Every structure is written in C-alpha cells, then in structure tokens.
Amino acid sequence: MRVEVVTPVPGGFPRHSHDEYVISANVDGWERVRLDGVCFEAGVEEVTVYNPGQVQSSVTETAGARPWSCVSVYVPVEDMLALTGGQPVEFVQPVLSAPDLRQRILAGAGGAPVDLDTILVDLLGRGVGGSRPAGPRPGDPRIAQVLRRLRDDLSAAVDMSEVATEVGLSREHLIRSFTRAVGCSPYAWHLQARLAYGRRLLREGAPIADAAAASGFADQAHFHKYFRAAYAITPGRFRASTSDKTR
Known part of the structure; x- marks a missing residue:
C-alpha cells in the first residue's frame, strides 16, 4: 500500500x-x-x-x-x-x-x-x-465476451468493427450496449486497461519506451499524453517515485 x-x-x-x-x-x-x-x-x-x-x-x-x-x-x-x-x-x-x-x-x-x-x-x-461478484454482470453475455476479448489483448488498440462481428452485433449496437452495461465506451474501457497495464510495468521497473510499446501506444509521446491525463502525473515521474519507494 x-x-x-x-x-x-x-x-x-x-x-x-x-x-x-x-x-x-x-x-x-x-x-x-x-x-x-x-x-x-x-x-x-x-x-x-x-x-x-x-x-x-x-x-x-x-x-x-x-x-x-x-x-x-x-x-x-x-x-x-x-x-x-x-x-x-x-x-x-x-x-x-x-x-x-x-x-x-x-x-x-x-x-x-x-x-x-x-x-x-x-x-x-x-x-x-x-x-465482490465474480466478474462483471452485464445483462447481455455478449458484453462479457467483449470484456474478455479486450482484457486478453492490451498490446494494441482493438478494431471494434472486428469485435462486433465476432459477437454478432453491429458496431453501433455493440458500442451502445457496452456503454449502458459498463458505464463507458469499449474504446475508453480498453484505453484505461492499457494504461493500467503500462502503469504496472512502470512500477515493476520497465523503461518507459518498453511500457509504451507493450501497452499498445505508437510512441512515448502518445503514452505520455494519455498517462498524464489519466493519472495526473507523467510516466517518468511515476516510474521515479515508485523506484524510490522500492529501494
């Protein structure tokens, strides 16, 4: 803690x-x-x-x-x-x-x-x-399938048209249903999951460039932008602060 x-x-x-x-x-x-x-x-x-x-x-x-x-x-x-x-x-x-x-x-x-x-x-x-109940409880089991799909691939942004086809929904229907069930769009949920993964890697000592690549960001600049917006701290400062606490 x-x-x-x-x-x-x-x-x-x-x-x-x-x-x-x-x-x-x-x-x-x-x-x-x-x-x-x-x-x-x-x-x-x-x-x-x-x-x-x-x-x-x-x-x-x-x-x-x-x-x-x-x-x-x-x-x-x-x-x-x-x-x-x-x-x-x-x-x-x-x-x-x-x-x-x-x-x-x-x-x-x-x-x-x-x-x-x-x-x-x-x-x-x-x-x-x-x-805590085991996992999310959306009303449509297809949404649970989408959540599993998003969780399983944090290394890149996901094409929601492909995901929609996999679960038998139109892209627009999937986005509306997912947003009602989860509270945000699939894109926003996946972005935050990728950022959380990158954050874990930084805490474990990974270089910023490696954490950015592993969590699916095109470069460090994009990772820096979204990380700071989400956590109100830059990846560099976050990595330094966690490194100091583990010494």
Missing part, C-alpha cells in the same frame, strides 16, 4: 480507472464525481472509495486561491486479499461522511505514522464493503 498527494490537471480528472483500490480524502475544495454512471459530491468531511477497474471522472473546485488536491491510499488487490483472508471485497458505498477517518488519511501524507491496515478495517467495519 502507498499514500500519495494527488493534484489533477486544471478542473478535474477525465475518465480513468485504477487497478487498485483507492481511498481518498480531499485536502482543499470539493469534487463532483461520476463513478460507473452514478454522480455524487465529496467535500472536506468525506472519504471516497473506489474499487479496482471502476471508471471515474470528476470536476474539482476550491473557494480560495489554493488548488484542489487530495490524499489517496492505493491498495493492491493482493494486499486486500491478505487482509481479508482471501475474501474478495466490493466497496458498495463510494462516499461516506467520516471526518475522523479523513484526518488519519491526511496524517499519512504529512509523514505521521499511520497503520493503513487499520484504515481498511475501519472502512470494512462501517459497512461499506461486501462480497
């Missing part, structure tokens, strides 16, 4: 997802979040919780001169499973009023000793977690 101070590109975050659980507390200002098609607001007394793979975007604002920022705790799935004894968890309540918990999260970014496991236990104890 790790704790980071996050500042977005001006105005908020575009659609993105993470391959970890993310628990966040705003330092200044408020944000209007869209998470898997559902909207809510979070200020300076709330804590937000996101499951791995959930598609989110937000608009941020502050009343003063200081820019919006938050502190986020990133929890790898394997760490959550270790804590729960192998029981998968789905956080079903994405925002809760918890000023005390927020202060403990902010303290971690300030260098104070924080037991991150106790924060997770606290969240689970507040009833925001439950059993």
